[in-house]
Structures are given as structure tokens and as C-alpha cells.
Amino acid sequence: MSSKTAPTTSPRHPLQRYESPSKGFSGALHVVGLISFYHAFKFLVDNPNQFNDSFGWHLQFLTILGISISTACFLLGLAADILNSAPLFVAKNYIALVAAPIEIVISILYWGLRAIDTALVVPPDLPLPPLIYDLCFHFFPALFTSIDVILLSPPWPTSPMNPQAPLIMLALSTGIAFLYWFWIEICFSYNGFYPYPIFALLTTYQRIGLFAVSGSIMWVVGGALRALYAWVNGYESVEELEKAKRARKMGEAGKWE
Template sequence: MASSSVLKSSFRLVAAAFMISGYVRVRNLLIDAVISDQYGGHSQYLTMQGLAIAVATMLTGVVVDLLPFLSFLRVLRRYLFVTAMPLAVVITSIYWTLLLLFPKLIVVQDFSQPGSPSSSSEAPKPFYLPLSIDLALHACPAIALMVDFFAFESKYTASEVKYAVPAIVACYCVFYGSWVEYCATKNNGIFPYPFLTHSPLPGRIAIYVGASLLAVVSFRFLNWLHPRSVGQ
């Protein structure tokens, strides 16, 4: 294996391992029991979906590095990347902006303390993830994918950016919006993110559409910044 392939594979493995560690450590927190008891569990969270796609993108890249003759995997990874990178950018930009400026809109309440009566007048405390887990879930995917894109990937063609990217983003928007809306009907109207719970349906639709537009614009901007085509 060429030294460049070793570098790519090592970077992708380390990034995937760090992201997976974030998910594993979340499952060890007390609040995991609350999430797991809800309909949809962790799959309600755009963060977790984005994490899974980012990990799949990285690991597919490792297989491509090891078995370059499997050309169909190279094509698969390109389309995984089209989904993973804009999704990660949206998750990172929205999460950290709300966490720093409007934490009540993104930080869930900690209902994980056993024995607390539901009629207690004391409001549950906000639950903040440990920083290392927060970085693994909400920073590493976007950073790793952008580094991978600029260092190891070829930029996308004008046709791919104009047609494929908006189509993929639109399909994912419909899928996630439908899924999270359905989960909320099973969870007494509670959404995984407070800003969705506090918004009426028209507001939620506007959020889904706005996030999709951000995904398309961010991908086009990053692709425009890409200085050149690089060898795979």
C-alpha cells in the first residue's frame, strides 16, 4: 500500500473510532435510559443519524484504500459523502450556535434521576454532555469530513453540485422530517430537540427547509473552495 493510502486509511480509522467512542459513551450515561425508552430511541436525533453516515463514509473509504479495484465502492462513497458532509455541517453549525447563544433550545432536560416525582415543583436540570462526548458527536464528523474532502477527495462536478446534491438533501429532509414527526406522535408530542417541541408545525417545516437550504449552500461553498482535483 502506498504511503498516501496508509495516511488516508489511518486518518479515516482514527476519525471513525473517535466518533464511535462518542456514541458508546453516550450509551453509558444515565440519560440514555430515557432516550432508549422513547419511540425511535437514538434514531430520532439528527446528530446520531449524521454520525452513522459519517462513520460509514469513513469506513467505506478505508475499504476503498485497501481494495481500490472495487470501483463501485468508490462511487458509493462519493454519494455517502454528498449526504454526510452537508449533514455534518448543518448539525455542527446549528448545535454549537444554539448551545452557546440559546442553550434552552437545544439542551434537553435531565429526567434521568430516579425517584423524582412527576409532580415535583422543581424543574428538571438541563443535561449537558461531557465535552469529550460533545466533540465526538457534534464537531468531529464535520471537521473530519472537511479535512478528508480537501486533503484526499476530488471536488464534485458542476452537474453533481447542481442536481445530485439538492436531490439527495431534499430526499433526506423529507425522510428525517417525516420520521421525527411520526416519533413525536408516539412520544406525546415531544421531539428530540426542544426547539422542535416548542415550534408549531409550520415552524417545524420552516426549520426542516431552512436546514436543507443550509446544507446545499454549505456544500456548494466548500466545493467551490476546493482548490483542485486530487487523486483517489
């Protein structure tokens, strides 16, 4: 009797570390992440300030925009886990291309600027949130989305990875940075103040420079995530992908290679 085992029929990418979508670790991570995001939003509602009634609400803050993107990402991920839906899983992975890098950038900028001077990122009339909520805003989203990308996702939403991935991420990062600049200037025109005090300290050209640097950091972070993914899970090769496809087809047909 042959000692060979039947190849897997799982649609999981051969480099993906853990099964996802699934109701196991993947589902648990998405539930925990969504609970964290919920408490962040609940804190904003339970502790109103001038931003609650201003144009743009708290979505003037890059932090809250990031959590909103991460929430959409994890809602799709959880729906994919529950329904075992490949299209929802792919949609989650596309949003994760933005969610994980932007959350890491938010953490880097927030904690970095806070180390220099808290007044650069926290308006003077607003108290700092309790530490657990500060982490819900500025640490846990980066942690959860990074775990999702590294352990529960393929190296790229499509397979094989788009050879233009670095250029795509550069354009995406730059576009997001300047869209945010455009957005906060609209909010400023209505409210007369910026969400982050550092913006008021800079000239227009200095703000442009800040957003250009932020976009560059996001691009570098995206590249670092892909490098970390390869270090943890391995590099994608056409040969391995073809072998995995053959294995799935033979497994579905009840054959052995």
C-alpha cells in the same frame, strides 16, 4: 536519453490532493474518524436515558443520524484503503456527498443554537456531555468528513463532474430535511416528545420553515465545499481529464508522451 519521466498509472483524479484509497494518510484518517464515531456511540450506551428505550432510539437526533451516515462513509473508505478497491472508493464518495454537508450543518445549528440558549437543543432533564464527547458528537464528524472531501476525494464521484450537481444537491438537501421532519413526527406520535426542545416550541408551519431553512443551509454548505475544493485543488477541465487519461494509458503501456 530523454529527460521525460514516465507518466503516472495511478487512477487518482488529477485534482485529488492526496492518494486515496491508500494505507497512508487516507487509511489513518478513516481509522481516527471511526474511533471518534465509536466513542460517540459508546457514550450513548454507557449513559442511558429516556431515549434509549423510546421509539427511534437516539436516531431521533439529527446528530446521531449524521454520525451513522459518517460511520458508513468511513467504513467504506477504510475498506477501500485496505482492499485498494475502486468501487468501494466510489461508494464512499457518494455517501460523502451527504455526510460532509450534513455534519457541517449539524455543527452550525448545534453550536449556533447553544450560543443562544442551550435549552433549545438539549432536553432539560439531560446533562450536557463532557466536552470531549460533545466534540465527538458535534465537531469532529464535520472536521473529519470535510478533510476527506477536500483532500482525499475527487471533485465529484463521477468524472467529469455532473453539470447538474447544484440541482442534485438542492434536491438531496431538501429531501433529507423533510424526511427527517417526517421521521421525528413518527417518533413523536409514539413517544409524545421531540428529541430537540426547539421543535416543541414551534408550530407545525414553523417547523416546516425550520426544516426548509436547514435544507437550504445544507445546500449552501455543499456548494461551499465544492468552491473550497476548487480553491484548494483547482478546477476540473475536460482537457486536463483527457490528458490524465492519456497519461495513464501510456504509462500502463510503458510508453512516454
